[in-house]
Amino acid sequence: xxxADGGGDxxxxxxxSIPSGKDAVWFDVSSLLxxxxxxxxxxxxxxxxxxxxxxxxxxxxxxxxxxDSGIVSTYYSVDEAIENGAAPIPLSFDRTSDIQCVxxxxxxxxxxEATWHKGGSLxxxxxxxxxxxxxxxxxxxxxxxxxxRVIRATCSALVSAVSEARxxxxxxxxxxxxxxxxxxxxxxxCLSMIHAVDxxxxxxxxxxxxxxxxxxxxxxxxPLQIHLDLEEGFCKAVLCRIRFRKxxxxxxxxxxxxxxxxxxxxxxxxxxxxxxxxxxxxxEEFLRQHSACGTVENEDEKTTASGCQPVGFDSTLNSRSAAxxxxxxxxxxxxxxxxxxxxxxxxxxxVICSYSLDPVFEGALRFVVDVQKFQPDLVARAHIQLxxxxxxxxxxxxxxxxxxxxxxxxxxxxxxxxxxxxxxVQQLGQLLITLFGVLCANTAWQRxxxxxxxxxxxxxYVQLELAFRxxxxxxxxxxxxxxLLLKVCKHxxxxxxxxxxxxxxxxLMLGFELELYSTDEYCMVYWYIYIILIKLAEKTHxxxxxxxxxxxxxxxxxxxxVKDVVKDYHVPPAVLFLQCYIHIxxxxxxxLASLRNENNIFLCQGPFNTEQERFVQHFELLQKACLPDHxxxxxxxxxxxxxxxxxxxxxxxxxxxxxxxxxxxxxxxNDPDRLGELRQIEQVAEHNYVALNLLCRxxxxxxxxxxxxxxxxxxxxxTASVKRS
Amino acid sequence: xxxxFDTSDIEYMSYSGEHHLPLIMNxxxxxxxxxxxxFTYRYFVYLWPNLSFLAxxxxxxxxxxxxxxxxxxxxxxxxxAMLVVLNSYRGRGIATELVSRSIKVMMESGxxxxxxxxxxxxxxxxxxxxxLGFIRAKRLFRYYLNGVDAFRLKLLFPRPEPDYSDSIKxxxxxxxxxxxxxxxxxxxxx
Numbered sequence: 016x017x018x019a020d021g022g023g024d025x026x027x028x029x030x031x032s033i034p035s036g037k038d039a040v041w042f043d044v045s046s047l048l049x050x051x052x053x054x055x056x057x058x059x060x061x062x063x064x065x066x067x068x069x070x071x072x073x074x075x076x077x078x079x080x081x082x083d084s085g086i087v088s089t090y091y092s093v094d095e096a097i098e099n100g101a102a103p104i105p106l107s108f109d110r111t112s113d114i115q116c117v118x119x120x121x122x123x124x125x126x127x128e129a130t131w132h133k134g135g136s137l138x139x140x141x142x143x144x145x146x147x148x149x150x151x152x153x154x155x156x157x158x159x160x161x162x163x164r165v166i167r168a169t170c171s172a173l174v175s176a177v178s179e180a181r182x183x184x185x186x187x188x189x190x191x192x193x194x195x196x197x198x199x200x201x202x203x204x205c206l207s208m209i210h211a212v213d214x215x216x217x218x219x220x221x222x223x224x225x226x227x228x229x230x231x232x233x234x235x236x237x238p239l240q241i242h243l244d245l246e247e248g249f250c251k252a253v254l255c256r257i258r259f260r261k262x263x264x265x266x267x268x269x270x271x272x273x274x275x276x277x278x279x280x281x282x283x284x285x286x287x288x289x290x291x292x293x294x295x296x297x298x299e300e301f302l303r304q305h306s307a308c309g310t311v312e313n314e315d316e317k318t319t320a321s322g323c324q325p326v327g328f329d330s331t332l333n334s335r336s337a338a339x340x341x342x343x344x345x346x347x348x349x350x351x352x353x354x355x356x357x358x359x360x361x362x363x364x365x366v367i368c369s370y371s372l373d374p375v376f377e378g379a380l381r382f383v384v385d386v387q388k389f390q391p392d393l394v395a396r397a398h399i400q401l402x403x404x405x406x407x408x409x410x411x412x413x414x415x416x417x418x419x420x421x422x423x424x425x426x427x428x429x430x431x432x433x434x435x436x437x438x439x440v441q442q443l444g445q446l447l448i449t450l451f452g453v454l455c456a457n458t459a460w461q462r463x464x465x466x467x468x469x470x471x472x473x474x475x476y477v478q479l480e481l482a483f484r485x486x487x488x489x490x491x492x493x494x495x496x497x498x499l500l501l502k503v504c505k506h507x508x509x510x511x512x513x514x515x516x517x518x519x520x521x522x523l524m525l526g527f528e529l530e531l532y533s534t535d536e537y538c539m540v541y542w543y544i545y546i547i548l549i550k551l552a553e554k555t556h557x558x559x560x561x562x563x564x565x566x567x568x569x570x571x572x573x574x575x576x577v578k579d580v581v582k583d584y585h586v587p588p589a590v591l592f593l594q595c596y597i598h599i600x601x602x603x604x605x606x607l608a609s610l611r612n613e614n615n616i617f618l619c620q621g622p623f624n625t626e627q628e629r630f631v632q633h634f635e636l637l638q639k640a641c642l643p644d645h646x647x648x649x650x651x652x653x654x655x656x657x658x659x660x661x662x663x664x665x666x667x668x669x670x671x672x673x674x675x676x677x678x679x680x681x682x683x684x685n686d687p688d689r690l691g692e693l694r695q696i697e698q699v700a701e702h703n704y705v706a707l708n709l710l711c712r713x714x715x716x717x718x719x720x721x722x723x724x725x726x727x728x729x730x731x732x733x734t735a736s737v738k739r740s
Numbered sequence: 741x742x743x744x745f746d747t748s749d750i751e752y753m754s755y756s757g758e759h760h761l762p763l764i765m766n767x768x769x770x771x772x773x774x775x776x777x778x779f780t781y782r783y784f785v786y787l788w789p790n791l792s793f794l795a796x797x798x799x800x801x802x803x804x805x806x807x808x809x810x811x812x813x814x815x816x817x818x819x820x821a822m823l824v825v826l827n828s829y830r831g832r833g834i835a836t837e838l839v840s841r842s843i844k845v846m847m848e849s850g851x852x853x854x855x856x857x858x859x860x861x862x863x864x865x866x867x868x869x870x871x872l873g874f875i876r877a878k879r880l881f882r883y884y885l886n887g888v889d890a891f892r893l894k895l896l897f898p899r900p901e902p903d904y905s906d907s908i909k910x911x912x913x914x915x916x917x918x919x920x921x922x923x924x925x926x927x928x929x930x
Contacts, residue, residue, distance in 0.1 A: 068808070071783035072776075134882050184881055459879040459889065529879040530860065531891070533870050621873025621895075623843060628896040632875050 088331040093148050102145035102327035104156055111240040112307050114249050116326050117159055120144070121256045122350050123325035124166055126318035129353035131170075132360070132394050135345050136188040138333035141170055142195045145327045150199045158253070161212050164205035165260045171197045172267045173394060180397035181452065184460050189393055193333070209261050213254070220250040248301040252320075255294035262287040263357075266364060270398050274411040278368040278402075285365045292354055292361075295320070317349050356392075363395035367402060374413045376422035376447075379403060383454045384521070385688055388730075393457075400455040404448050415444035420503075423510035424562035429503050433490070439482040443475055443511065450518070462525040465518055466636040472515040473640045479508060506561060513554035519547050519642045524731045532633075534724055535619045537733060538607035539630055542651050543637070545600040550643045552593035559587045588682035592689075595672045595679070595696050599732050602668030602700075606707055606735065608658035610722060626652075660711045669704040673697055698728040706735040743828045745797060750834060752841065755785050755792035763794060763801040771824045773886065784808055784821055791818070793841050795825070795834050802829045805838040809851055818846030820856040823865075836868055843872070847897055854897075857883060857890040869893050 035041060090096040106116035127140040146153050146163050153160040174197060178190045222236040223246035238246050239253070265284040269277030299320040306321035319325055330345070348356065366389065370382055386399055405411030409418050417430035434440055446468070453464040483504035487497070523544050526532050532540050586594070611617050619626035630648045631638070638646070676697045683689040706722075713720060721740040724733035755764075765781055784806045785792050795803035803825035809818040820842065825835045846854055857880065858865045866876070874893040883890035 068780075068783060071780045134887055457881050459881040463878055531876040531879065533876070535870075536875070619873075621871060622840065623847065624873045624896060624898055628873065628898060629875050632877060632894055632896050 089329055090332060093145060093332060096145055096329060096332060097149065097152075101329060102149075102152075104146075104152060104159070106159075106326055109241070111242055111245065111249075114158075114240045114253065115302075115305070115307055115321065115323070117156075117162075118249075118252055118256065118302060119319040119321055119323050119325040120146070120159070120327060121162060121253075122319035122321075123328060124162075125357070126347050126350050126353040127328075128166075128170075129348045129356040130345065131189070132173075132356065132392055133348065134188065135347075136191060137170065137174075137197075138191075138193055138195060139330050139345050140347070141166065143328050143330040143332060145329065145332070148196060148332075150196060150201075157208075157215075158212055158257075161205060161208035162257065162260065164199070164202045165209050165257075165264055167197060167199055168202045168205045169260070169264050169267065171202070172264070172271075176267070176271065176401060177393060177397045180400040180455070182393060182397045182400050182455050184393075184457055187393065195333075206261065206264065209257055213257060213261070216250055216254050216257070220247065220254065223247050223250065245305060248298070248305070251294070252298040252302060255291045255298065259288055259291035259295065262291060266361075270364070270368075271401070273405060275370075275372050275402055278370075278372075282365060282368045285361050285368065288361050289358065292358060296354060314351060315349050317351070318347055318353075319350055360392065360395055363389055363391040364398065367395065367399055370402075372402075372410050372412075374409060374418070374421070376409075376418050379409060379451070380454070380517075381688070383451070387454070387458065387461075390458075396455045396457070400452060403451045403455070407444075407448065415447055416440065419443065419447070419507060419510065423506040424558055425503060425506045429499075429506075432499070432503055434483075434486060434500065434503055437482050437486060439475065439478040440507075443479065443507075446471055446475055458525055458528055462522060462529060462531075465522040465525070469515065469518055469522070469636055469640045469642065472511065472518060473642075476508065476511050476515070479504075479511065483508070506558070509554055509558045509561065513551065513558055515640075515642065516547055516551035516554060519637055519640075520544065520551055522636070523547065526633075527726065527731045535617050536629060536633065537724060538604055538611060538617060538655060539626070539651055540633070541600045541604035541607065542654060543634055543646070545597060545604055546643055546646055547637075548593055548597045548600060552590050552597060555593060556587070556590045559589070588679055591675055591679055591682075592693075595675045595693075596732075598668045598672035598675070599696060599699060599703075602672065602703060602707075603733060603735075604655075605658050605668065606703065606710070608655040609660045610710070611655070612659055614718075614720075614722075616722070669700040669707065673700040673704070676700065695729045696732070699732045699734055702728065702734045702736075706737050709737050745829070745832075747832050747834075749797055750802070750832075750837075751796045752837060753794050753796065754841075755789045755794065760792075760794060761785060764792070764804045764806065767801060767804050767824045767826070768806075768822050771826070772822065773884070776822075781806070790845055791842050793838050795829075795838055797829065802826045803834045803838055805835075805842050807842045807846070809846055809849060815852050816850055818843070818849075818851040818854040820854065823856075830864070836872070839868070840872065843895070852897060852899060854895040856893050858893055859884060860889045860891055866891065866893075869895075 090099065090101065096102065105113045107113040124141065124144065127135075127143065131137055131140040142148060144163075146159060147167060150163065150167070153163050170192075174190050174192055216239070218236045219239045223238060223243065226243065227247070239250055240246065262284040266281050266288060269281035269284060271277070302319075302321040306323050308321075308323040312322075330347075363386070366386055371378075373379065373382070383399060383403070386395075391399070402410065408414055414430070414435075416435035420429045420432075449468060449471075453461055453468060456464065483500075487500060487504070490496075490500075523540065526540065607617055619629050627648045630651065634646075673696075676693045679693055680690065683693065710720075710722070717739075719740050721738045722735060723738075724735055726733055728734050753760075761781060764785070765778070768776065768781075788808050791805075791807035791809065793805050794801055804822070805820065805824075806822040807818060807820050809816065811817070812819075820839060823835055823839055825838075843854055854874075855877075856869070856874075858869065860866075860879065872895065874895045876891040877894040878892045880890040880892060882888070
């Protein structure tokens with residue numbers, strides 16, 4: 016592109032630090048650039064057609080500390096840092112201060128690791144450690160060496176778990192390992208190394224305790240450091256730190272065992288991890304008291320228990336080589352916050368490990384939704400996904416077609432039907448895998464993806480219908496075969512419809528969790544939720560009736576069958592559960608509509624558009640997928656227009672919901688999650704019933720009344736509160 | 741904190757040349773967290789000077805709005821890049837007036853919609869845009885460098901009834917929207 020012309024003030028090429036490679040030769044072009052610059056005045060730019068916003072934003076202002084991370088680097092390279100004594104080995108010739116420094120490194124690693132999990136880049140966090148970047152250098156220091164190995168092995172395991180799960184969201188830096196030494200020969204033996212260190216420490220601890228109590232020591236053990244009175248404290252501080260690493264690595268390995276076989280063992284290691292974290296916190300006081308440096312006062316800045324700055328870390332080291340975009344300075348989590356983060360992560364992983372691996376689709380679906388309520392971070396979410404789908408099967412055990420058959424309430428034998436070889440049926444299986452993946456993503460991304468996959472579910476329905484018709488004509492020759500095929504097709508189609516409405520409902524509900532709706536929009540949102548729920552309940556009911564119908568037909572004569580239906584028909588609990596939601600959303604929608612009509616509040620008015628545009632934008636994806644048919648802004652306004660406090664039996668909506676929720680308790684006696692949900696529903700219904708009564712009595716007569724909606728009892732169904740302003 | 745001043749003393753001006761550039765840059769630098777190079781400012785004010793406005797109080801620049809418009813996946817779309825009002829001048833409708841002027845020009849220029857991003861914690865901005873008819877179309881996970889989520893806000897202008905007859909095609913055309921090259925910005929506190 017440019018040549019060094021050798022003339023003028025061009026000095027000897029700078030290339031001593033940038034050696035020529037196979038495809039690249041480096042020249043100093045400073046003088047050429049210098050002359051070219053004379054043609055431009057300050058801040059001018061040459062704009063080409065391809066100069067777009069992205070190009071403008073990518074432009075860096077050299078030497079601007081906000082943008083040019085290069086200028087704040089301390090060292091040019093890792094080697095230069097080492098030459099300057101930034102990462103000595105041993106860390107100190109004083110063995111006590113050596114051990115103190117190692118403990119600080121261990122703590123700072125924890126802060127780095129948590130920051131990485133929370134969205135920082137590996138290069139700027141964990142791998143800002145010079146010891147980690149030069150694996151061979153630490154070999155003479157058994158403790159530091161084994162610790163670095165287990166850290167690298169842990170990072171490597173997590174990068175592969177998250178990459179495999181593909182839960183990592185766009186722009187997530189988690190899996191970007193650039194050219195970092197993530198996989199180093201010998202790291203796979205980290206556990207045996209750390210185990211050996213653990214044993215030595217145990218002996219040291221035992222020896223120092225024996226000396227203190229004046230007992231004779233059986234073997235000659237060299238102490239960890241030189242001050243006998245501090246020996247126990249330091250031994251304990253190191254022990255809990257390395258044991259935490261050991262158990263944490265075990266947790267990750269157990270979680271990856273096929274078909275969830277390691278979950279039980281993982282739970283045990285999780286308990287150990289949590290107890291080691293507690294022990295670590297207990298060592299804080301000791302470490303702070305005996306720290307050899309000036310400590311950081313601000314708790315939020317402290318990345319070590321002792322409060323000392325760790326030796327051997329430089330977050331600017333990788334900034335030149337590592338990032339695709341100029342990295343900005345990142346703020347590390349404090350050591351305390353890092354401990355909290357790991358506690359939360361272990362809790363989330365424990366929830367995952369406690370799952371029964373219920374091979375029923377709905378169970379798996381509810382499991383993911385329930386775990387998401389704890390707002391797990393990326394690492395935990397990746398592990399849910401890895402557990403759910405392995406080798407294209409649910410938990411690596413159940414084929415997706417078998418899962419679909421069961422979910423569609425088909426008899427056991429149906430899962431062997433040849434129809435599973437049909438291309439559309441296989442595509443349906445793929446949609447299921449995608450759905451699981453989407454449900455494991457962070458809720459913001461999840462909602463966007465759910466909106467988009469609705470179309471796929473609409474399309475697969477049509478494709479399946481066509482495919483089934485074709486199969487019917489081609490393969491089923493006897494009436495028995497025809498009957499069976501017809502049954503399989505009918506069940507699966509209804510289930511696909513039900514599932515589609517379930518996705519639509521989750522899409523709408525997540526909008527509340529993400530705070531996407533303003534109070535003015537609640538009325539239309541609850542209206543939409545209401546009509547989606549009606550369809551969902553209808554499909555669920557149909558699915559259950561279809562299956563009851565078949566089993567009854569099998570066991571009874573036709574005459575008895577008709578009689579029985581009339582005599583002992585009960586609406587199934589699953590449908591009644593949805594009925595509760597229907598009543599609540601209808602009640603809320605009508606209460607909001609009355610407030611709009613009578614008090615002129617919660618109206619969507621703006622200078623540039625109308626409520627219709629808001630409606631179109633919020634529900635565009637549902638409308639495009641015709642979910643449900645004929646739902647339009649017009650039907651919404653029609654419903655809302657004639658709603659007044661006086662003219663509607665709206666009181667009953669909340670009362671009805673309350674009544675059903677109470678009755679349903681018995682049906683879900685063994686399901687604490689559902690019982691909790693029912694309790695929440697009852698509370699929402701009760702509070703709204705009271706608020707509504709008050710509004711009906713005072714209503715439009717009282718302009719001083721202040722009505723607000725919040726989510727204190729349920730994340731999706733609002734509770735109204737009425738106050739006098 | 742708020743200054744005593746008469747809102748009728750605020751003068752609004754469309755961007756009218758190089759002398760306005762340092763005023764805009766100073767304000768944005770002062771009030772927004774994201775750093776922008778001069779090229780970013782030039783990109784906006786040179787290509788769409790008619791969409792940038794400044795507010796002055798007795799000769800002092802106290803607020804500004806910087807925007808763009810163009811085709812975005814078959815839609816002609818306006819985009820509000822930066823909106824800033826000096827802290828002591830907030831709460832008196834200056835931001836609303838500035839942004840309304842830009843939106844009006846966008847509407848007259850044939851835009852179908854206007855978008856922007858705002859931090860989820862920026863209640864002032866969210867309320868302001870809500871009043872103008874923007875909806876929170878999606879939440880963008882950890883959008884800003886400081887790790888905070890953003891809302892993508894959208895204002896749709898009235899248009900003829902949408903036709904969904906070929907909706908499946910139009911969805912298939914749409915690729916993932918997250919990385920559409922829009923800059924993280926926009927912070928006003930009312």
